[in-house]
Each structure stands twice: as C-alpha cells, then as structure tokens.
Amino acid sequence: MSGYHKKRVDNKNNQPISDQIVDEAMTIAKGIQTPKQTKDQTKLIAQGIQKGIAEYKKQQKVKARQHNKEKKKQLKKQNDSSDLTPDFNTQNPCKIQWLAWSLLVISWLGMAFFIIQNNS
DSSP: OTTTOOOEEETTTTEEEOHHHHHHHHHHHHHTOOTTOOHHHHHHHHHHHHHHHHHHHHHHHHHHHHHHHHHHHHHHHHHHHHHHSOOGGGOHHHHHHHHHHHHHHHHHHHHHHHHHHHHO
16 A cells, blocks of 8 residues: 555645555545445545544644743743842842941950950
C-alpha cells in the first residue's frame, strides 16, 4: 500500500497530507466498511476522514499557539510587576542605616563606660 500513497494536498490550504494520516483514514474507513460498499465509496470515506483528522490537528496547533501566547503574556506580566516592586535584599541604604545606628549605640555605651571609669 505504501507505493499507492503520493503526496496529497489539501485543496483548501494547499498543505500536504501526511502518509500517516492517509493510512489512519484508510484503516478507519475499512473498519466501518459495509459489505456492499465499493472501493470508490471507501476511498471517498477515507478522504473525508483525512480532512477531518487534518482539521483536528490544525485546531490543536491553533489552541497550542494561543496557550503559549497566554503563557508568555503571563510571564511578561509577572516580570513587569516584579520589576516595579523594589527588592529590599539588595538595597544598601538599609544596611547603612543599621551600621549608623549600631555605631551610635556603641559610641554612647563607650562614653558611658568612660565616664563611669573616670568617676570611680
């Protein structure tokens, strides 16, 4: 049967129909064949099934593309929103504040200790 298959083209979109789709369609058409059905009728049924399979696959590709677009939009939205919120772990003013306050407290404690030592 593989010699029978030529590259078939879908007339609507001029896209080739793969041999796998042709084989699947023929298998399905033969599976539902009635006893008085001619070979031509079976071929017509197989062609209809081919078109149905091809259309289904196209729809799935469109859905997958839309799904990927939505994912990209959500990722971009998350990245944009994370860029607007400041990252407190990497900011230096917070560290500098703690350093300044700790130096102030240490100096006051040192002064108090010095004064207590001199008065005794």
